[in-house]
Amino acid sequence: xxxxxxxxxxxxxxxxxxxxxxxxxxxxxxxxxxxxxxxxxxxxxxxxxxxxxxxxxxxxxxxxxxxxxxxxxxxxxxxxxxxxxxxxxxxxxxxxxxxxxxxxxxxxxxxxxxxxxxxxxxxxxxxxxxxxxxxxxxxxxxxxxxxxxxxxxxxxxxxxxxxxxxxxxxxxxxxxxxxxxxxxxxxxxxxxxxxxxxxxxxxxxxxxxxxxxxxxxxxxxxxxxxxxxxxxxxxxxxxxxxxxxxxxxxxxxxxxxxxxxxxxxxxxxxxxxxxxxxxxxxxxxxxxxxxxxxxxxxxxxxxxxxxxxxxxxxxxxxxxxxxxxxxxxxxxxxxxxxxxxxxxxxxxxxxxxxxxxxxxxxxxxxxxxxxxxxxxxxxxxxxxxxxxxxxxxxxxxxxxxxxxxxxxxxxxxxxxxxxxxxxxxxxxxxxxxxxxxxxxxxxxxxxxxxxxxxxxxxxxxxxxxxxxxx
Numbered sequence: 066x067x068x069x070x071x072x073x074x075x076x077x078x079x080x081x082x083x084x085x086x087x088x089x090x091x092x093x094x095x096x097x098x099x100x101x102x103x104x105x106x107x108x109x110x111x112x113x114x115x116x117x118x119x120x121x122x123x124x125x126x127x128x129x130x131x132x133x134x135x136x137x138x139x140x141x142x143x144x145x146x147x148x149x150x151x152x153x154x155x156x157x158x159x160x161x162x163x164x165x166x167x168x169x170x171x172x173x174x175x176x177x178x179x180x181x182x183x184x185x186x187x188x189x190x191x192x193x194x195x196x197x198x199x200x201x202x203x204x205x206x207x208x209x210x211x212x213x214x215x216x217x218x219x220x221x222x223x224x225x226x227x228x229x230x231x232x233x234x235x236x237x238x239x240x241x242x243x244x245x246x247x248x249x250x251x252x253x254x255x256x257x258x259x260x261x262x263x264x265x266x267x268x269x270x271x272x273x274x275x276x277x278x279x280x281x282x283x284x285x286x287x288x289x290x291x292x293x294x295x296x297x298x299x300x301x302x303x304x305x306x307x308x309x310x311x312x313x314x315x316x317x318x319x320x321x322x323x324x325x326x327x328x329x330x331x332x333x334x335x336x337x338x339x340x341x342x343x344x345x346x347x348x349x350x351x352x353x354x355x356x357x358x359x360x361x362x363x364x365x366x367x368x369x370x371x372x373x374x375x376x377x378x379x380x381x382x383x384x385x386x387x388x389x390x391x392x393x394x395x396x397x398x399x400x401x402x403x404x405x406x407x408x409x410x411x412x413x414x415x416x417x418x419x420x421x422x423x424x425x426x427x428x429x430x431x432x433x434x435x436x437x438x439x440x441x442x443x444x445x446x447x448x449x450x451x452x453x454x455x456x457x458x459x460x461x462x463x464x465x466x467x468x469x470x471x472x473x474x475x476x477x478x479x480x481x482x483x484x485x486x487x488x489x490x491x492x493x494x495x496x497x498x499x500x501x502x503x504x505x506x507x508x509x510x511x512x513x514x515x516x517x518x519x520x521x522x523x524x525x526x527x528x529x530x531x532x533x534x535x
Contacts, residue, residue: 130180130262137176138269140301144172145276149283156482158284161233161292166285171301173232176273180263195224197258197265198231201244204251208244211235218289226295233287242277249274282331326478333474337467344460351453358446365439372432379425386418 148165159166177194201208211234215227235241248255249270256266264270393411 133179134262134264134267134269137172137179137264138272140172141176141273142276144169145279149279152283153478154482158286160285161287161289168301170229170232174229175301176264176270177228180260180266182258182260193224193228194258195228195231197248197255198228200248200251200254204247205244208235208240211238220290221294223295229294229297230289233285233289236280236283237285237287239281241280242274245274245277246271278335279331281334326474326481333467333471337464337471340460340464340467344457344464347453347457347460351450351457354446354450354453358443358450361439361443361446365436365443368432368436368439372429372436375425375429375432379422379429382418382422382425386415386422389415389418 144165148169151165152159152163161167174194177197181194199212202212211231214234215221215230218227218230221227221230232241235244249265252266259266264273389411393408393415
């Protein structure tokens with residue numbers, strides 16, 4: 066890279082050409098092959114400065130593990146970028162035979178294998194990234210469907226095959242980025258499977274998880290029945306990522322427009338997904354409030370029945386007490402010399418009945434207070450439900466508007482692709498006309514040479530004729 070650094074501040078035509086050539090080139094540098102041939106450094110010019118950057122003091126530039134992480138991150142960037150561009154140009158649902166998609170899964174497999182700890186079994190040491198992927202089910206319950214589907218697939222006999230099937234199902238579900246972010250954020254759990262300097266334990270893993278968000282614009286339909294995922298050999302084909310920069314400047318403007326539209330579409334889809342999640346959360350809250358409302362209604366009905374029962378018991382106690390008072394009065398009038406013990410017992414029974422009546426009245430007051438509190442809470446719940454319903458209606462309207470905007474952006478994307486194709490056709494026709502003009506110029510030059518030769522011959526003949534005449 067030192068040869069590409071200009072020696073003076075003023076740019077010269079030579080340095081401009083070198084800089085332009087460097088910008089149109091992908092460099093294969095720091096070539097390193099391990100024992101089983103896993104790692105190869107492939108870097109984009111965006112990651113390489115034309116002037117040597119000062120090396121950070123805290124990181125050893127010759128650390129092979131750091132170089133491996135950087136290589137894998139750059140390879141993931143190229144793979145994801147190439148997959149998105151080729152899929153959008155293709156304009157259809159991708160299948161298992163699509164070469165850039167196969168290369169993407171190979172790159173992801175290498176990223177997940179980096180820094181795995183070896184587990185000893187009775188068959189020897191084993192390295193598999195299926196263990197970390199199983200953590201997603203514990204951290205995100207909605208990922209349990211993918212794990213169950215992988216375990217039910219026939220023909221998968223190894224953890225490696227199950228891990229490959231999990232990656233394909235997560236991509237079809239458009240949740241691969243979310244799942245990767247979930248497990249990367251829990252490094253305390255990943256430390257059981259990875260070394261401390263592994264890619265998934267460092268910031269390169271978080272960068273790759275962020276890049277995977279762009280794959281949500283791709284629709285994939287992958288059939289894994291009958292596919293041998295256990296014995297596939299994951300070899301990265303670097304030739305498909307070596308770009309030819311000769312024609313890159315022809316469609317820069319069209320690519321810029323397409324990129325802007327795709328960014329807007331990606332943003333709208335993310336916003337649409339967040340709105341859908343908020344709508345689902347609000348719907349769940351409304352359902353919970355309705356359940357609690359029905360429960361409170363049942364409790365209120367039970368309390369009303371209890372109040373009615375207590376009122377009936379109060380009336381009965383009043384009747385019995387009045388009957389006892391009347392009977393005691395009659396007894397005292399009829400027999401003034403009756404036994405004083407019977408009168409005492411009657412008074413004692415009357416006192417007990419009076420105390421029971423007071424207790425019943427107190428319980429009735431408590432039940433009436435509880436009824437009033439329930440009615441107030443019912444009114445507050447009804448008001449809250451109305452507000453939630455209004456918010457839900459507004460969110461649904463926003464969701465419909467976002468879907469309309471998403472449709473318009475997709476139409477704009479298709480029209481921009483059509484205009485880019487028209488521009489490429491015009492460029493090809495202009496090149497053909499240029500070639501025709503070049504051939505015509507060559508014919509004119511040859512005819513000009515012939516006429517000059519004939520003129521010389523005529524001059525020679527005229528000179529001879531004049532000499533003869535003289």
